[in-house]
Amino acid sequence: MLFNVATVLQTLQALSRLGLAGFLLFLSVFSFAKDTIIYPKQQNITSHQNAYFLQLMQLVMSKTREEFGDYELIPSAQSIPQKRAVLMLAQNQRLDLMWTMTSKKREQLLQAVYFPLLKGLLGHRIFIIRRSDQSKFNNIRTLDDLRQLVSGQGLGWPDVNILKHNKLKVIESPDYQNLFDMLRAGRFDYFPRGITEAWGEYKNLKDDSLIVEPNILLRYKAPLYFFVNKQNHRLHDRLMRGLTLALEDGSFDKLFYQEPNIRHSIEQTDIGSRLVFELDNPNVLRTDLFKEPSLWLSNVELPFE
Structure with missing residues (x-):
């Protein structure tokens, strides 16, 4: 914004007659x-x-x-x-x-x-899974058991490196919504989500073939x-x-x-x-x-x- 010098001077002179409050108001407008x-x-x-x-x-x-x-x-x-x-x-x-x-x-x-x-x-992760696979997760007792299954994550998400660092298998997709299609199609077994994400996503999906897994939680500083x-x-x-x-x-x-x-x-x-599995976050x-x-x-x- 350009100002005419004469106009500004005239305005300042007018404001000076209004006292300090008017002057400060003028400054605030232009600051x-x-x-x-x-x-x-x-x-x-x-x-x-x-x-x-x-x-x-x-x-x-x-x-x-x-x-x-x-x-x-x-x-x-x-x-x-x-x-x-x-x-x-x-x-x-x-x-x-x-x-x-x-x-x-x-x-x-x-x-x-x-x-x-x-x-x-966000570092408290529960899973969205296929309803038909719940028996797989009922049998998980150790982190090594979970390592036999495959998770899904978005391409470039920080969680990918965390899961891999803890020797968990991961498949990535560049398209967030496509991850749910991949889960339905059996491309991976579980989709780890923050607890503030999973329940809302499950509700919005309106898909009886998917559920929020009720027994397991991954936890890391995130x-x-x-x-x-x-x-x-x-x-x-x-x-x-x-x-x-x-x-x-x-x-x-x-x-x-x-x-x-x-x-x-x-x-x-x-x-x-x-059942809580504590994971290290190297990132x-x-x-x-x-x-x-x-x-x-x-x-x-x-x-x-």
């Missing part, structure tokens, strides 16, 4: 431009998950409006697979922000906002962060500031614990009754945030080491 933030549009089957993150973005940005100015959140024109979204964000191409599970590679390409948005829940381009320091600082304020005043925990999908997923999963960077109990769900908290 803050609206932050327009484009995030990846998600596929329809994940709409149950999006509600929480969209509400969280609104909360975080509203907490920082006074300090950083107004904002507008806009989804991308089309849905974008995770791997592609990471590359687009790294190259500063039509995306400003995404939320995803962290990995060392992702933190090399992007700037993480070090605040676990799901309090560690925080989900907001990510921005490494050069976008302003947005990183705004998100971190907003999340910190929301944690301090209790509004983050209120949103998290009252979000229906999160609450129902924890209740339905009944973690205490499941996660150790940070001091792992030592802060307020950032993690206390009733399923895991020691990092």
